Amino acid sequence: MAQWFDNLINLFSKGISTPHQPAGFFSYQSPANQVPSFRLHLRLEDDGTGLLIINAHTTLHLNQTAAEYAYSFIQGRSPQETALDMSQRYRVTIEQSQADYEDLLDKVMLLSTSEDIDPVTYLGIERMEPYPPTLSAPYRLDCALTYRTSNVQPDEAPSQRVKRELLTDEWKVILDRSWQAGIPHVLFTGGEPTTRPDLDELLTHAQYLGMVTGLLTDGLRLSEHDYLQGLLLSGLDHIMILLEDRKENSWEAIRDVLAEDIFLTVHLTLKSTNTGRSQEILHRLQKMGVQNLSITAATPAENQAVKDLASIAASSGMKLVWDVPVPYSIFNPYQLEREEEHLTEGAGKGWLYVEPDGDVLPAQGVTMVMGNLLTDEWPVIWKNRPAV
Numbered sequence: 001m002a003q004w005f006d007n008l009i010n011l012f013s014k015g016i017s018t019p020h021q022p023a024g025f026f027s028y029q030s031p032a033n034q035v036p037s038f039r040l041h042l043r044l045e046d047d048g049t050g051l052l053i054i055n056a057h058t059t060l061h062l063n064q065t066a067a068e069y070a071y072s073f074i075q076g077r078s079p080q081e082t083a084l085d086m087s088q089r090y091r092v093t094i095e096q097s098q099a100d101y102e103d104l105l106d107k108v109m110l111l112s113t114s115e116d117i118d119p120v121t122y123l124g125i126e127r128m129e130p131y132p133p134t135l136s137a138p139y140r141l142d143c144a145l146t147y148r149t150s151n152v153q154p155d156e157a158p159s160q161r162v163k164r165e166l167l168t169d170e171w172k173v174i175l176d177r178s179w180q181a182g183i184p185h186v187l188f189t190g191g192e193p194t195t196r197p198d199l200d201e202l203l204t205h206a207q208y209l210g211m212v213t214g215l216l217t218d219g220l221r222l223s224e225h226d227y228l229q230g231l232l233l234s235g236l237d238h239i240m241i242l243l244e245d246r247k248e249n250s251w252e253a254i255r256d257v258l259a260e261d262i263f264l265t266v267h268l269t270l271k272s273t274n275t276g277r278s279q280e281i282l283h284r285l286q287k288m289g290v291q292n293l294s295i296t297a298a299t300p301a302e303n304q305a306v307k308d309l310a311s312i313a314a315s316s317g318m319k320l321v322w323d324v325p326v327p328y329s330i331f332n333p334y335q336l337e338r339e340e341e342h343l344t345e346g347a348g349k350g351w352l353y354v355e356p357d358g359d360v361l362p363a364q365g366v367t368m369v370m371g372n373l374l375t376d377e378w379p380v381i382w383k384n385r386p387a388v
Contacts, residue, residue: 025041027041028074040070043182043184044067046136052067059139072085073101083101144327145188145196170374174358175206175209181382213235214237215240216267222256239263243268246274254288270298270306271298294324295313296326360372
């Protein structure tokens with residue numbers, strides 16, 4: 001599915017003009033008698049580009065032309081009216097404009113009925129600048145619900161900075177404010193987020209708002225059938241499992257999730273104890289059917305091993321995921337604290353990180369506090385983001 005969408009990157013690259021639609025957040029719900037039913041949320045930026053959230057399970061990036069088509073549909077304009085207007089603005093024939101419009105709607109309808117897909121899809125977007133300075137809000141919020149882990153080893157998460165964990169209703173306030181700010185995607189991480197008894201309730205609330213939801217976990221509780229089903233019914237859209245390759249129940253969790261209709265990424269931390277077996281681990285993942293892989297190094301000594309394994313994985317057709325944070329745990333101790341000048345691309349712009357007490361950081365491990373989502377207004381927090 002991901003490769004199919006990669007082929008559509010230039011579908012709507014007809015030319016750029018002054019944005020024809022206002023910036024803002026817009027919603028659409030299909031008629032009750034329509035099958036399949038679907039709902040859309042469209043976030044439009046000042047530069048005319050947009051994000052289209054489909055059924056709260058996929059975020060579709062749109063360039064200016066595709067964003068205009070999506071806005072026109074949400075406003076209830078007819079295909080003929082839209083095609084006439086777009087043909088005049090972009091100097092293409094009415095027939096071509098209408099075909100492009102109908103093609104976009106076909107893709108949206110397909111995505112609305114597909115579940116096991118990448119939660120972030122690119123359609124007609126220029127990839128050279130995915131995080132422009134004109135963004136009104138980040139694309140994603142990474143919420144560390146707790147710094148507790150499910151392991152008996154000493155906890156290496158930076159819990160000394162966090163005085164308390166937010167209550168369920170407080171996290172709901174944060175989700176509400178994030179959605180109102182235009183943030184379409186939330187990742188629940190930790191520590192181990194499944195140690196929170198309210199995880200399913202928070203997933204349900206995010207789903208109700210319209211947010212795309214993800215879970216970053218060690219996966220140990222996901223081998224419990226009823227628990228996994230409860231998360232799926234709560235609206236969970238994608239999962240990243242932190243593989244502990246010496247533990248068979250970690251592999252069991254991967255098998256159980258693969259059997260479900262949900263997008264899965266597996267994370268592997270390379271360290272001195274498993275680097276020599278990394279290709280063996282990769283082969284086992286591929287044999288199981290894992291298609292998406294995240295890799296980090298426990299220490300700088302494993303950096304080259306990460307590059308080598310990533311090259312092997314990519315050459316075999318696996319998708320590599322680099323911009324999703326790894327849950328704090330003893331299995332991922334490397335770079336728990338980073339200096340602000342080492343921000344990766346997208347940190348503080350494409351995504352933000354929220355600690356268990358509501359403090360907002362540009363990214364995991366960056367100690368710069370931009371504000372607190374429970375107590376500070378969103379414009380103040382966003383204004384404090386790192387300079388581009």
